Amino acid sequence: MRLSRKPTSRRFFELFSEIGSNIAASVDVLREFVRAPDERRAELAERLHELEHVGDRATHAIIEHLDRSFVTPFDREDIYRLAVRLDDVVDDIDAAVDLTMLYRVDVLPEGVDAQVELLSRAAQLTAEALPRLADPQGLTDYWVEINSLENEADKAYRRLLSRLYDGRLEALEVMKLKEIVDQLEAAADAFEHVADVVRTIAVKES
Amino acid sequence: MRLSRKPTSRRFFELFSEIGSNIAASVDVLREFVRAPDERRAELAERLHELEHVGDRATHAIIEHLDRSFVTPFDREDIYRLAVRLDDVVDDIDAAVDLTMLYRVDVLPEGVDAQVELLSRAAQLTAEALPRLADPQGLTDYWVEINSLENEADKAYRRLLSRLYDGRLEALEVMKLKEIVDQLEAAADAFEHVADVVRTIAVKES
Amino acid sequence: MRLSRKPTSRRFFELFSEIGSNIAASVDVLREFVRAPDERRAELAERLHELEHVGDRATHAIIEHLDRSFVTPFDREDIYRLAVRLDDVVDDIDAAVDLTMLYRVDVLPEGVDAQVELLSRAAQLTAEALPRLADPQGLTDYWVEINSLENEADKAYRRLLSRLYDGRLEALEVMKLKEIVDQLEAAADAFEHVADVVRTIAVKES
Numbered sequence: 001m002r003l004s005r006k007p008t009s010r011r012f013f014e015l016f017s018e019i020g021s022n023i024a025a026s027v028d029v030l031r032e033f034v035r036a037p038d039e040r041r042a043e044l045a046e047r048l049h050e051l052e053h054v055g056d057r058a059t060h061a062i063i064e065h066l067d068r069s070f071v072t073p074f075d076r077e078d079i080y081r082l083a084v085r086l087d088d089v090v091d092d093i094d095a096a097v098d099l100t101m102l103y104r105v106d107v108l109p110e111g112v113d114a115q116v117e118l119l120s121r122a123a124q125l126t127a128e129a130l131p132r133l134a135d136p137q138g139l140t141d142y143w144v145e146i147n148s149l150e151n152e153a154d155k156a157y158r159r160l161l162s163r164l165y166d167g168r169l170e171a172l173e174v175m176k177l178k179e180i181v182d183q184l185e186a187a188a189d190a191f192e193h194v195a196d197v198v199r200t201i202a203v204k205e206s
Numbered sequence: 207m208r209l210s211r212k213p214t215s216r217r218f219f220e221l222f223s224e225i226g227s228n229i230a231a232s233v234d235v236l237r238e239f240v241r242a243p244d245e246r247r248a249e250l251a252e253r254l255h256e257l258e259h260v261g262d263r264a265t266h267a268i269i270e271h272l273d274r275s276f277v278t279p280f281d282r283e284d285i286y287r288l289a290v291r292l293d294d295v296v297d298d299i300d301a302a303v304d305l306t307m308l309y310r311v312d313v314l315p316e317g318v319d320a321q322v323e324l325l326s327r328a329a330q331l332t333a334e335a336l337p338r339l340a341d342p343q344g345l346t347d348y349w350v351e352i353n354s355l356e357n358e359a360d361k362a363y364r365r366l367l368s369r370l371y372d373g374r375l376e377a378l379e380v381m382k383l384k385e386i387v388d389q390l391e392a393a394a395d396a397f398e399h400v401a402d403v404v405r406t407i408a409v410k411e412s
Numbered sequence: 413m414r415l416s417r418k419p420t421s422r423r424f425f426e427l428f429s430e431i432g433s434n435i436a437a438s439v440d441v442l443r444e445f446v447r448a449p450d451e452r453r454a455e456l457a458e459r460l461h462e463l464e465h466v467g468d469r470a471t472h473a474i475i476e477h478l479d480r481s482f483v484t485p486f487d488r489e490d491i492y493r494l495a496v497r498l499d500d501v502v503d504d505i506d507a508a509v510d511l512t513m514l515y516r517v518d519v520l521p522e523g524v525d526a527q528v529e530l531l532s533r534a535a536q537l538t539a540e541a542l543p544r545l546a547d548p549q550g551l552t553d554y555w556v557e558i559n560s561l562e563n564e565a566d567k568a569y570r571r572l573l574s575r576l577y578d579g580r581l582e583a584l585e586v587m588k589l590k591e592i593v594d595q596l597e598a599a600a601d602a603f604e605h606v607a608d609v610v611r612t613i614a615v616k617e618s
Contacts, residue, residue: 171583
């Protein structure tokens with residue numbers, strides 16, 4: 001069913017902006033979580049879980065809006081792909097927090113702070129970029145910066161691993177911690193995949 | 207070379223249906239495999255391997271048919287992508303079984319049963335959906351259910367890991383088992399990627 | 413800004429050819445690296461790092477050329493995707509070498525040689541295919557061979573893992589080595605993803 005025409009596009013941009021803000025809010029909770037004392041973590045994990053549901057609903061709203069829209073600001077498959085990739089970001093963050101609770105990890109590895117700082121900057125860049133989606137070619141800086149953040153995240157991740165393997169911790173403990181750290185690294189990758197879809201949209205229009 | 211026209215589309219749907227049945231058959235063998243006593247496993251691994259070859263041939267038949275077809279029911283790249291993604295499912299299952307044999311694992315971790323049950327439901331949904339590909343927009347339920355199964359699979363996977371890390375097994379043993387469990391988790395993801403291609407097709411047509 | 417027209421396409425093919433040669437050169441350095449005595453490794457790691465920068469620059473040159481080109485030999489998004497996927501290959505190889513240095517690994521696991529041999533053949537095939545991109549349908553053999561190499565690489569990888577887990581090494585040591593081996597396996601996958609984009613281009617034109 002194709003109902004609306006013009007105001008349609010504005011609705012897409014609104015929904016993507018909401019998702020951007022929701023991602024920034026999720027990374028804020030993650031940041032609090034990794035610094036929080038043990039007794040506050042359950043509450044923060046719960047809050048993150050709620051934000052994940054908010055994100056899910058916005059993702060579905062975009063897809064439903066896509067099904068009902070006659071005119072779309074970009075190729076339909078790119079809108080769909082962008083929505084799915086954005087959803088991955090919060091899923092990965094939620095998984096990292098979930099594993100920390102499941103494994104009853106008290107002390108996260110040194111270096112997680114640096115990972116989360118990079119995620120925080122990526123989240124801010126993404127939240128600022130999404131409201132400007134109507135002009136994808138104006139987002140070159142965003143794309144370049146996300147790529148350079150992802151490079152930094154890769155390096156931070158490898159340095160973290162090499163400390164994790166230095167022999168102070170038992171192998172099973174290392175494996176658990178690595179699982180958490182891997183999810184944070186996946187979140188950094190997810191931000192890059194989002195930027196790649198945005199870049200694809202820009203490239204098509206150039 | 208573009209030879210045929212109309213009956214072309216029907217052939218694509220037939221081939222995709224065959225692949226769907228083949229995936230369902232593969233997951234059935236996997237299910238038997240994880241419950242089977244040690245001495246029956248080699249035979250089941252062999253059977254799965256044959257099904258993997260059947261799938262490979264059907265995948266190549268689709269790609270060749272694509273090269274020869276003038277008219278296609280969907281965008282050519284989506285047919286190609288769907289064929290490739292479907293191929294991944296059986297590859298992942300085959301890898302899990304292969305590793306179990308290679309590592310001479312006797313007892314798979316508690317929780318693998320639950321993983322395989324979820325794969326089994328995903329396989330059924332996929333096998334039912336593929337013969338209905340001609341109406342991709344009628345497949346919303348399929349896509350929603352696969353996504354919710356994948357969420358369940360994620361949770362089952364994390365619970366399984368947390369049991370695996372509880373200190374009863376030695377680290378090297380845990381690593382081997384995790385490798386197998388990771389391949390099954392990859393198969394769950396692969397079903398979701400298939401559903402995503404189907405959804406992309408639907409979205410383009412909406 | 414769309415400036416040029418005809419000579420545009422030739423420039424794309426030149427840049428992709430350069431990237432292909434750069435990948436082949438990178439795998440040559442990797443090959444030397446895994447056989448080199450400890451004291452030569454830092455220098456080879458450095459050389460690989462420089463090749464990675466050369467690749468980055470060529471990737472950016474393609475994307476900039478894309479932004480400025482009115483006529484493109486293939487769909488704009490496929491050119492973009494191919495550039496990004498090619499970039500992944502050298503990134504993965506660089507990561508494997510980087511981890512080897514970071515972890516101060518002296519002896520790489522038996523079987524890494526076989527992995528690197530397969531990467532070397534994939535690099536040669538890719539470097540030969542890219543100058544022939546103007547006729548993507550003539551590249552069926554390339555695609556078939558890369559897929560079969562990737563299958564071999566999967567098997568070599570699993571055999572390598574099963575030796576790695578055989579109990580001779582300590583768990584932490586195994587984890588480090590696996591990290592390196594995983595990056596090489598990722599490079600094999602990356603070659604397949606490149607071939608998939610090439611195949612998508614061919615499929616669209618068929």
